[in-house]
Amino acid sequence: MILVLGGTGEARRLAGELPDVISSLAGRVRTPRLPPGEVRVGGFGGPEGLRKWLRDNKIDAVIDATHPFAARMTATAARVTAEEDLPFVVLRRPGWTQGPGDDWRWVDSVASAALSLTAERVFLTTGREELFEFVGLGNWFLARSVEPPEPPVPQRLHVVLDRGPFTVEGELALMREHNIQALVTKDSGGEMTAAKLTAARELGIPVVIVRRPPLPDGVVTVSSVDEAVSWVRGIGAV
Known part of the structure; x- marks a missing residue:
């Protein structure tokens, strides 16, 4: 089972392309766009709450596809997955690039x-x-x-x-x-x-x-849904 930390368009696409996925939404929006498949809404209760949830739900890998500015969730997930020896990847779309005429x-x-x-x-x-x-x-x-x-x-x-x-x-x-x-x-x-x-x-x-907040040291990153799917296949989670 894969946990996708979501709330982005990339997370919704990812949930539709992978089997055995649980998508997690923070719950800050009362009427979110829901991804396909199983969805949980709300916080985990900090690092220990996330740790217990991962164990209780027998999660095999975690994909962080949250908003690029959801720094606290990313830091918590990176820490807990490292301590639990769970595969973890961060999916971040590329940032914007300044072009001619932009101020x-x-x-x-x-x-x-x-x-x-x-x-x-x-x-x-x-x-x-x-x-x-x-x-x-x-x-x-x-x-x-x-x-x-x-x-x-x-x-x-x-x-x-x-x-x-x-x-x-x-x-x-x-x-x-x-x-x-x-x-x-x-x-x-x-x-x-x-x-x-x-x-x-x-x-x-x-x-x-x-500017975007920096990612935790040492995390694996991908920049597209296709790359995230390839990562999942590479670790043998599907």
Whole structure:
């Protein structure tokens, strides 16, 4: 049995291509897109909870296909699987690459992104759980999330509830409608939400991008679903 730590499009695809898979979702979204097959929702209760769950469910290997910024879950899984001598791989889609005409400013955290802002009207796509980092700032913010954010949030905030994939035309219309002067995002990678970067380039808008957190030392990584499937076959788990 293989445990896929999911929540991404890659995780959903992986669950459909491998037999004997249990997909685990963090449960932060009330109506997630569910992968095929068996699914569990919610946290494990820290390292010891994950350890017990892996043993109780006789897991043979773990694939971490979580969001590139789910650093705590990745660190916990890497530690526990190493201690339990379980095969472990991290599936991470490649990050975005800056191209001609892009005005990107890299920072190490959402907090650093907040401190760097000079534009008056800012489009935030960093996730609803980190809007508190922008509390106390005088900027006007447009935030997009799947579900409504909970306080604390910036005083001057307009929220758009939406879920990708997004189009360049849609992103251009949204940014023009709200007279956006800067975009803040994370280096999530992938095509599902990349349209905002193209729209920002076409509008000449600077983009503040949060770098990905580093992966734990020594973990095996793959960058595609096909590579993850090959890894599973290579260790003899299917």
